[in-house]
Amino acid sequence: GAVVSQHPSRVICKSGTSVKIECRSLDFQATTMFWYRQFPKQSLMLMATSNEGSKATYEQGVEKDKFLINHASLTLSTLTVTSAHPEDSSFYICSAPTGTGGREQYFGPGTRLTVT
Amino acid sequence: QKEVEQNSGPLSVPEGAIASLNCTYSDRVSQSFFWYRQYSGKSPELIMSIYSNGDKEDGRFTAQLNKASQYVSLLIRDSQPSDSATYLCAVNMGRGSQGNLIFGKGTKLSVKP
Numbered sequence: 001g002a003v004v005s006q007h008p009s010r011v012i013c014k015s016g017t018s019v020k021i022e023c024r025s026l027d028f029q030a031t032t033m034f035w036y037r038q039f040p041k042q043s044l045m046l047m048a049t050s051n052e053g054s055k056a057t058y059e060q061g062v063e064k065d066k067f068l069i070n071h072a073s074l075t076l077s078t079l080t081v082t083s084a085h086p087e088d089s090s091f092y093i094c095s096a097p098t099g100t101g102g103r104e105q106y107f108g109p110g111t112r113l114t115v116t
Numbered sequence: 117q118k119e120v121e122q123n124s125g126p127l128s129v130p131e132g133a134i135a136s137l138n139c140t141y142s143d144r145v146s147q148s149f150f151w152y153r154q155y156s157g158k159s160p161e162l163i164m165s166i167y168s169n170g171d172k173e174d175g176r177f178t179a180q181l182n183k184a185s186q187y188v189s190l191l192i193r194d195s196q197p198s199d200s201a202t203y204l205c206a207v208n209m210g211r212g213s214q215g216n217l218i219f220g221k222g223t224k225l226s227v228k229p
Contacts, residue, residue, distance in 0.1 A: 034216055034217075042221070043204065043219045043220060043221040043222055044160070044204070044219045046216050046217070049216060091159075093159045093160075095217075103148045103165070103167070103208060104150070104162060104165055105150075105162070105206075105217055106162060107152075107159040107160050107161070107162075108159060109158070109159050110158070110159040112157075
């Protein structure tokens with residue numbers, strides 16, 4: 001399947017700092033990427049849809065000023081968690097659609113964020 | 117509210133048996149259905165996609181879709197201990213082909229040697 005990378009894979013930061021997570025499509029172009037969050041023993045929850053060259057679309061309840069998304073190129077989307085707090089500690093995963101009609105989504109390896 | 121329901125399990129099967137995982141969805145207009153496998157601490161891995169009614173086989177995996185019953189299932193034949201993972205059912209309920217996926221909470225499968 002298609003390859004999506006994420007960086008970093010794991011980050012620990014202090015409360016109040018900001019963290020940037022990168023998501024790259026390695027062998028295809030992605031005009032759209034998705035950002036998910038997964039808390040322990042729960043399913044994936046969509047946070048936002050990242051659109052190349054335009055503003056991201058955020059799901060209800062997700063603070064757009066706290067979770068900044070930038071999709072500056074066809075292969076890179078970034079998620080910045082601003083002023084992180086312990087409750088933001090989670091597993092953040094991006095995905096990109098590809099395949100026939102763009103219906104299949106491939107996930108990056110995820111970024112585990114721990115805020116102390 | 118659009119939902120995808122799965123039995124959370126855990127589902128325990130002996131090695132070599134058939135594991136049967138089930139999923140129902142609420143949005144009748146959904147067109148794309150997926151099964152992902154997620155090992156503990158890892159991100160989901162796409163293992164099957166199915167778009168039309170009937171069965172789709174890929175190796176030891178068979179996906180079954182019944183749109184009238186709003187039901188999709190995954191069969192794993194000759195289950196191996198390495199198949200032990202959480203299996204997520206996902207349905208594309210978005211607008212157009214690149215709409216977002218709605219995930220079930222996953223079924224945890226344990227294959228005993």
